[in-house]
Amino acid sequence: MTTKGVRGSAVALVRGLALAGLGLAGVVSLALHLAFLVPGFGLGLIFLLPLPILAGRPLTNLVRRLTGAWSGLPVATPYRPRPPAPVPDADGRYPHVNRLYRRPWFPAFMTQLDWLLGDPASYRDLGWMIVNPLLGVPLAGLPAALVGAGGWYAVSQAGRHWWAVPVGVAAALAGLAVAPALVALHARWTRLLLRPPSPGPVGRVRRWYARQLLLLVRLLALLGLSLLALPLAMVSVVGLLAYGLGLVVVLPPLIENFRWLPELRRTLAGRWSGIDVPSPYLSRDEVPHRRPDGRYQVGSALYRTERWAAYNLRLRRLTRDRATWRDFLWLLVDPIVGGLSLGATLAAIGYGLFGLLVPGLSVLAGVRSDGGTDWYGAVAGSTVAAIPVGLALAVLGLVAAPVVLRGNGRWTALLLAPTARAQLALRVQRLTETRSDATDTQAAELRRIERDLHDGAQARLVAMGINLGNIEHLLDRDPQAARALLAQAREASAKALTELRDLVRGIHPPVLAERGLVDAVRALALDIPLRTEVTVALAGRPEAPVESAAYFAVSELLTNAVKHARATRATVALSYAGGRLRIVVTDDGRGGAEPARGSGLRGLERRLGTFDGVVEMSSPPGGPTTVILEVPCALFSPRTSIS
Amino acid sequence: MRVVLAEDLYLLRDGLSRMLTAHGFDVVAAVETGPELLEALLGMRPDVAVVDVRLPPTQTDEGLQAALAARREVPGMPVLVLSQHVEQLYARELLADGTGGVGYLLKDRVFNAEQFIDAVRRVAGGGMAMDPDVIAKLLARSSRDAPMTRLTPREREVLELMAEGRSNSAIGQRLFLSESAVGKHTASIFGKLDLTQSDDDNRRVLAVLAYLNGM
Numbered sequence: 001m002t003t004k005g006v007r008g009s010a011v012a013l014v015r016g017l018a019l020a021g022l023g024l025a026g027v028v029s030l031a032l033h034l035a036f037l038v039p040g041f042g043l044g045l046i047f048l049l050p051l052p053i054l055a056g057r058p059l060t061n062l063v064r065r066l067t068g069a070w071s072g073l074p075v076a077t078p079y080r081p082r083p084p085a086p087v088p089d090a091d092g093r094y095p096h097v098n099r100l101y102r103r104p105w106f107p108a109f110m111t112q113l114d115w116l117l118g119d120p121a122s123y124r125d126l127g128w129m130i131v132n133p134l135l136g137v138p139l140a141g142l143p144a145a146l147v148g149a150g151g152w153y154a155v156s157q158a159g160r161h162w163w164a165v166p167v168g169v170a171a172a173l174a175g176l177a178v179a180p181a182l183v184a185l186h187a188r189w190t191r192l193l194l195r196p197p198s199p200g201p202v203g204r205v206r207r208w209y210a211r212q213l214l215l216l217v218r219l220l221a222l223l224g225l226s227l228l229a230l231p232l233a234m235v236s237v238v239g240l241l242a243y244g245l246g247l248v249v250v251l252p253p254l255i256e257n258f259r260w261l262p263e264l265r266r267t268l269a270g271r272w273s274g275i276d277v278p279s280p281y282l283s284r285d286e287v288p289h290r291r292p293d294g295r296y297q298v299g300s301a302l303y304r305t306e307r308w309a310a311y312n313l314r315l316r317r318l319t320r321d322r323a324t325w326r327d328f329l330w331l332l333v334d335p336i337v338g339g340l341s342l343g344a345t346l347a348a349i350g351y352g353l354f355g356l357l358v359p360g361l362s363v364l365a366g367v368r369s370d371g372g373t374d375w376y377g378a379v380a381g382s383t384v385a386a387i388p389v390g391l392a393l394a395v396l397g398l399v400a401a402p403v404v405l406r407g408n409g410r411w412t413a414l415l416l417a418p419t420a421r422a423q424l425a426l427r428v429q430r431l432t433e434t435r436s437d438a439t440d441t442q443a444a445e446l447r448r449i450e451r452d453l454h455d456g457a458q459a460r461l462v463a464m465g466i467n468l469g470n471i472e473h474l475l476d477r478d479p480q481a482a483r484a485l486l487a488q489a490r491e492a493s494a495k496a497l498t499e500l501r502d503l504v505r506g507i508h509p510p511v512l513a514e515r516g517l518v519d520a521v522r523a524l525a526l527d528i529p530l531r532t533e534v535t536v537a538l539a540g541r542p543e544a545p546v547e548s549a550a551y552f553a554v555s556e557l558l559t560n561a562v563k564h565a566r567a568t569r570a571t572v573a574l575s576y577a578g579g580r581l582r583i584v585v586t587d588d589g590r591g592g593a594e595p596a597r598g599s600g601l602r603g604l605e606r607r608l609g610t611f612d613g614v615v616e617m618s619s620p621p622g623g624p625t626t627v628i629l630e631v632p633c634a635l636f637s638p639r640t641s642i643s
Numbered sequence: 644m645r646v647v648l649a650e651d652l653y654l655l656r657d658g659l660s661r662m663l664t665a666h667g668f669d670v671v672a673a674v675e676t677g678p679e680l681l682e683a684l685l686g687m688r689p690d691v692a693v694v695d696v697r698l699p700p701t702q703t704d705e706g707l708q709a710a711l712a713a714r715r716e717v718p719g720m721p722v723l724v725l726s727q728h729v730e731q732l733y734a735r736e737l738l739a740d741g742t743g744g745v746g747y748l749l750k751d752r753v754f755n756a757e758q759f760i761d762a763v764r765r766v767a768g769g770g771m772a773m774d775p776d777v778i779a780k781l782l783a784r785s786s787r788d789a790p791m792t793r794l795t796p797r798e799r800e801v802l803e804l805m806a807e808g809r810s811n812s813a814i815g816q817r818l819f820l821s822e823s824a825v826g827k828h829t830a831s832i833f834g835k836l837d838l839t840q841s842d843d844d845n846r847r848v849l850a851v852l853a854y855l856n857g858m
Contacts, residue, residue, distance in 0.1 A: 493754070497751050505728070510697075519732060522732055523731065526730075526732060527731065
């Protein structure tokens, strides 16, 4: 063995030892995961979930890096990029999914949770922590163990047996010899566990398995949340009692701080059960009304300070909000209804799989349980008969699981969805908002038009008038100069016309007026310096205001595609289904458009919001960007036309 | 030459009528609505029609529709369409049948009486008069489109002026070329666009059509 070879072996030995140590650190991390994830999922304490996952990542990343550096087998970091921090909108509120929050922490937390739990790499890390100690740690640690044990044996037994020293040395040498090979093998093993999956079709069995697992995790999480409602309900009862005793101060913070649970359940009902449960809360306090005598009036009560008035307004809003009481009722009842349905399903699966199947199987396999008690695992005194029963229970539970999940969503909607009255109140609120948006936009537009006319065409016409006066004056004395001025006047009139034309185009494009949305979009596609394909499946025309809003939305999107996305191609698809006009605009640009940041996109949402339209956008960095606009509207039969 | 004029604004109709009469045209009908226009076009068979795009009763594109309908009935009926704005979409529709005798101009072009009358005459003669604005937009767009990339810059300039409806001699004057040089360029353009018909006027229309559809 050459010196170089010996040094290589020694280095591999040390590296193997380090890798084995990291594998054992993985066990610690696993324990940490279990300590947080079990109550996190099982008790619905979702706030615990991100901690261990985030804390574990540096470890697995270190293993990836070392594997790459030491064995020349690079392991790519598979994590999805961290989501950006929530950005407040113009009103200073934070949007998440389709709701606005006053404070950033909830959206930030939910985004982070989605990011961590939605990343397959999180489960990869967890798998590594579980599996690696069984194979990876022995693999990496074996050389060092051989050397250590050999050395110890040689030293400790040297006096007693003549063969002690040769055997010990041989073991140590064997350890050194296999070290490089084992470290290389360990690298392959690590790569197998920790590298991102190669893109390709996932097996059907694996998909089915993943789906079942996901379903069970969701049921478990919902069960935890249902049980969590119990302490909240208790505290609420205490709060109400305190309120009855005159401790009014406790109630508003109590109510508002307990709303996260129903809110979470609403979100989950939509996301997991496919049942959309909108938030029912009245969201705005009025400004306290100040009387001429300097005091503040709330209802028929008078307050000296604004703070107390505002406080009582808040109290009034919260106590008058039916959603508050429905939430309270739900907190009381859900542990029973949700707890029973979810618990029964999960118990059927769990008990079926383990309680009935496992003892029966062990009997079949010839293993005798010596406990003597058969409180579970036996049906009619027979452990074997428990197998079909257990199997049936587990299958029943698995079949029922999706139904129960959906049922849970419906149950959530029953009490937590806005009532007809609340819906009306929310609708009024929304209409008030969009109306003020619409009037603001309108007013701004009028101001722009006024300014353009005043500074442009109007000024030019005035100049022309002056010029014509001068011409009149010059006509006899200096026809040459008059002619020059005439040419100027004609030019000015042409410029005024051009400006007016542009202005008209900005207010209401001529083709839109003459032909409607479809041809206007086609004309737009022809004008924009971008290969744009327009496909149309519309049987008529929407009403003019919707047409106009849709046209300007498409115009804005195509302009963005040219200006910001550096796209070369775009498609616009117009269709109508289910009472909604649907426009899909895609481009092949570089993507990365951020609806929360782009003021143009906010304006677009606002413009369509007047018609209850929605904007949905997908723009991953690198493109492509797809924007879907949907506006509920009626279509009118097209006038009989050519083409 | 007999002209039918369709324009709903009285001032403009009157002004156009005077201008046309002053230049030796015979305005046989000056109408203000779409249905009247169609009736006049089919009944009187004028040598040329000067038509505003937007006409009553719908105040949409009645004029254009009436002109297109008349041309379907009487192929090649010369129509010069005037508009407050120019749209490629409308230009395409006018040129779509591939026969000559069409024009599409901004109303501003009336300011320059000589040029306007020249355009009316060209259209009446089965030629073409496309507004430079339309052509400029096309040029900006089609710069990377396949059949057009085969043209040399000079040929593109020639095609641009051809699309406006200029004769070879007019193009020559604009570009400071001899008429025969322009002829060579046009022949080369027709060749590159695979246009082998003999009727020169029609080929000019087809060249512009190819230009429009080359994207």
